[in-house]
Amino acid sequence: MDNLYALLVMSAAASGLYVLLRLSRRWTHRYFRATWHYYTHVLLYSFFLLPYFKLVPLLGLQLPHVQPISLGTLAPGGSPAAAGYAAFAFLDLLPYLAAMGSAVFLAVILVQNSRLHRRVFSLCEIADDPEIARALAACRKELGIAKNIPVYLSPYTSTPFLCGIFRPKIVLPAALDFTPEEYRHVLLHEMTHYKRRDLWLKCLLVCINALHWFNPLAYWARRDVDRYCELSCDEKLVQSMDSTERKRYCELLLTVLWTAADQRVRLYSAFSSERKYLEGRIRMILNSQHVTKKRAVRAVATTLVLAVIGTASAYAASGGVSQDAGAPPRELPEGAGVISVQYPDGTVKSYDRAGNEVPPQAKEHAVPQPIDAATQQQIEEVLSEIRAYNEQGLPAPQAHLDKLNELYGIKPYATK
Template identity: 25%
Template sequence: LRLLAPPLFAVDLPIPDFGRSAGESGAAVVAVSGGGVSLADSGFSPDPRAVIALVWAAGALMVIGFAIAQSVQLRQILAASGPASPEIASRVAVLSRRLGLRRAPPTVQVLDLVPPMLWAFLGSVRLILPSDLLARLDPKQTDTLLAHELAHLSRRDHWVRHLELAALAVFWWNPIAWWATKRVRRAQELCCDQRVAELLPENRRAYADCLVETARFLSGRGLPLGSPARAMADMTQMKGRIRMIMSNPHSRRLSLTSKIAASVILVAAVTITPMLTAQPEERDYSGEPITLSIKDADLNDVLATFAKISGYEILVEPGITGTVTMNVEQVPWDGALVSIVQNQGLEWERSGNQIIIRRAGSEKTVPAKPVKASPPAPPTAEVFNSNVHKYVEGGEIEPPEALDKLPPKYPPEMRKAGISGRVVAELVIDQNGVVRDVAIQESPAEELSAAATEAFEQWTFEPATMDGKPVAVRYIVTVEFKLK
């Protein structure tokens, strides 16, 4: 007992005196009767401090053993993993630089059903990405996922994990230790959400979609209680995270309400089940029942379908895009529409014979336009390119007119390094005003090219015309990155 108990406990062991008679106090008395053996009361009772020490040691060993078992399991998964694709590795390198990391962590893709995570062991850090999840995400969503995990690395959250383990091993018996660990991990997720919103403000909607898609991927996986990825899959705070990302990306402080809510969340059940099941809330919906089964459908195509079903004119704020996955049966169309709008992090209002859909927190002065289904994709790139005209000022082609120009985000590392200049690009704008391709022709830095390209791809135009008919054109645009 002295070897097992921590130093803070003094353990006194009773030692029987074999020189005493059988009837004296402290000696064991063995009585034989009818072939049975019984131990009479010897006056021995275990020291409560020794019992407490044993229980404490057993609990500490269980916490440490659980952590070791998780580490061994991850090492087995990594042994069967492969390096990330060149495209993913390139994006990890770019985002690592933008986050101020000295070097990008080694990145691996695994086929096992594991959550995306940073794994640190003996000073070595790896970024683990499940291939099945990456297959569900588009490039913008993938960037936000990578930025989130790299934000953990830039904050040194993996070192905090080691401190958490040490604290839980010592204070496993104290519920406050487990409560504090949950609070710390949720605060880390919120801080990383904030970092992603600052780093990729133009991808806030894609980030919200990424969180929901990741939650769907992780649902039902049975993550262990100690898994660092449980915070990423925690449904009880997902709704608040999405609201923060969509409505106030520049806020650096948690409100008092959020802090109070964090403690209530400890005993709350899942609160955003409707977001994951796509089943609308029970309200007084009066629309005709519909049955709908779609997967990764274009948001504007879906809204155009609802406009035909409902007879309403659906107006959408420019720049709103996304994909929709839904499976409902005999649900009022207006209830299904509300579910789609809420899952996309948008707001809506009905006015007369119009339904207006906007970004959450958007000014109502921003004009909304009738939703249009996406144009069919060209049969092949060669056929499309053969019909693209070169715009020449003063020629017979009327130039395209920009409708929605998202300003490019100045990369923080470029601003810090004092790098500025002009980026010139040739856009291929099709006959529907959609940017099909971006070719950078002049740029002072690769990071500025990437920021400009990301913005150009989201621009929309009134198409160029020739003889009164819309045509696809190659059109030169320029943006200036200026230091204030």
């Protein structure tokens, strides 16, 4: 259960960071490059996986945190109320439900990718065009890639893409006839993805998304990582281009998009997307500038601030989760309240207000005494009198409460 609570804390912290980035997007787009947005969103997504908040105690920092919410209401005398017992039973099922959701998510992704792979490669053939071979060799030399990545032509794809983690390959649409310069641009784009290991990162993000299948913001954040991945790749390509070459590169994007729209194929890959995203992509290509020292310092500082905010908020929400899992329950301080739970099998356990089980040496005050029929009748009479006071809007006299504790065999802790 602690692992599930930690997962929920990480999900909430990462979601909060994502919302913060979304709200500040107008400002960040003005001052920061697409590459900064890409790696910042990757850092943000790592908050879904890594418990950074556990570093706070290790660094000796003292930050405030809130106590976890106590679930379930317990009846007097150690018998759990129906609602409380149902809550405990449901909580026991949550880890299994979370694991089941992750398994279903991954199964759906695998089936979708398997179908896409079979469709695309059903009539796929190796590209034997000498123009493609020359462009591929030039791109490998320019990027310093020794591995020979094959290029395929497929009639069932409308946009170029890179696929295959262990055996990478570039797939081009057979219906499009590119010029030598366009082949160079397309292959440079896809081979840049290969050099940066973007496919490996996307696979990792899918696995993280599977853990947080219940959080819609995890899906939106992964979509934004994919988009900024394409933008940062474009940005790297156009750094050495003049304005004329950049315009031709934008024309290439529009040509591919127009062809895909004619075939009524939904747009997913690097060279296609929704209208607003495409407009922003073209605007970035035409206006991309070199990084100045001032902007670099500002970008690093902003990233550090976001990381600190995410870590601090996760630690504040974690409560006792950041403690060592093997640590014994903390000692019950004098004057703290204790509640006893009697389970259906007759087992009696006591807990403090934070939900920690009371150590054996402190349980002697919390174990309820057996109640006979006569005592139960007296309890009902006292409870009836207390209800009568409550119906009149009056507090129950202390003597009635003391009598009720005495009948239940509970010795209250002395308060300081």
